[in-house]
Amino acid sequence: MSNENHIKDADKLAQLAAAITAAYLSNHVVPVSDIANLIISIKSALKTKSGSAVLPVAEKKKPAISVRKSLQDDQISCLECGEAFKSLKRHIITNHALSPEAYRAKWALPADYPMVAPAYSRARSQLATEMGLGHRRKGRLA
Numbered sequence: 001m002s003n004e005n006h007i008k009d010a011d012k013l014a015q016l017a018a019a020i021t022a023a024y025l026s027n028h029v030v031p032v033s034d035i036a037n038l039i040i041s042i043k044s045a046l047k048t049k050s051g052s053a054v055l056p057v058a059e060k061k062k063p064a065i066s067v068r069k070s071l072q073d074d075q076i077s078c079l080e081c082g083e084a085f086k087s088l089k090r091h092i093i094t095n096h097a098l099s100p101e102a103y104r105a106k107w108a109l110p111a112d113y114p115m116v117a118p119a120y121s122r123a124r125s126q127l128a129t130e131m132g133l134g135h136r137r138k139g140r141l142a
Contacts, residue, residue, distance in 0.1 A: 017043045029097045063107060074119045079107050086120040
């Protein structure tokens with residue numbers, strides 16, 4: 001009877017891991033090569049929660065550049081690889097498969113940590129203002 005319960009638990013665990021993986025993948029960009037590791041880590045976490053296995057402790061990754069030095073007026077550096085950019089969002093999505101929210105969470109950054117260099121943001125804002133964006137056109141009925 002114990003073996004039968006073990007099989008039922010394993011099936012339930014596999015179904016639960018598949019559902020969690022599908023939900024995660026529907027909301028996150030994950031390279032195909034990392035999907036197997038994702039499934040394994042989800043199953044390990046579920047086993048740990050049920051008390052039948054112990055999850056190995058992942059070592060905390062160190063940023064390629066210090067958080068303090070990563071943000072300069074004319075550029076913003078990626079904490080994953082250390083490269084400098086004017087805008088970081090596209091880089092972290094395409095090269096590191098991280099959304100801005102996941103990037104901030106991974107490196108324990110505040111929610112208002114910018115994804116664009118401050119000088120670049122000011123220049124784009126000034127350009128938009130000069131073009132009249134954000135203002136209603138004269139003579140147009142509301």
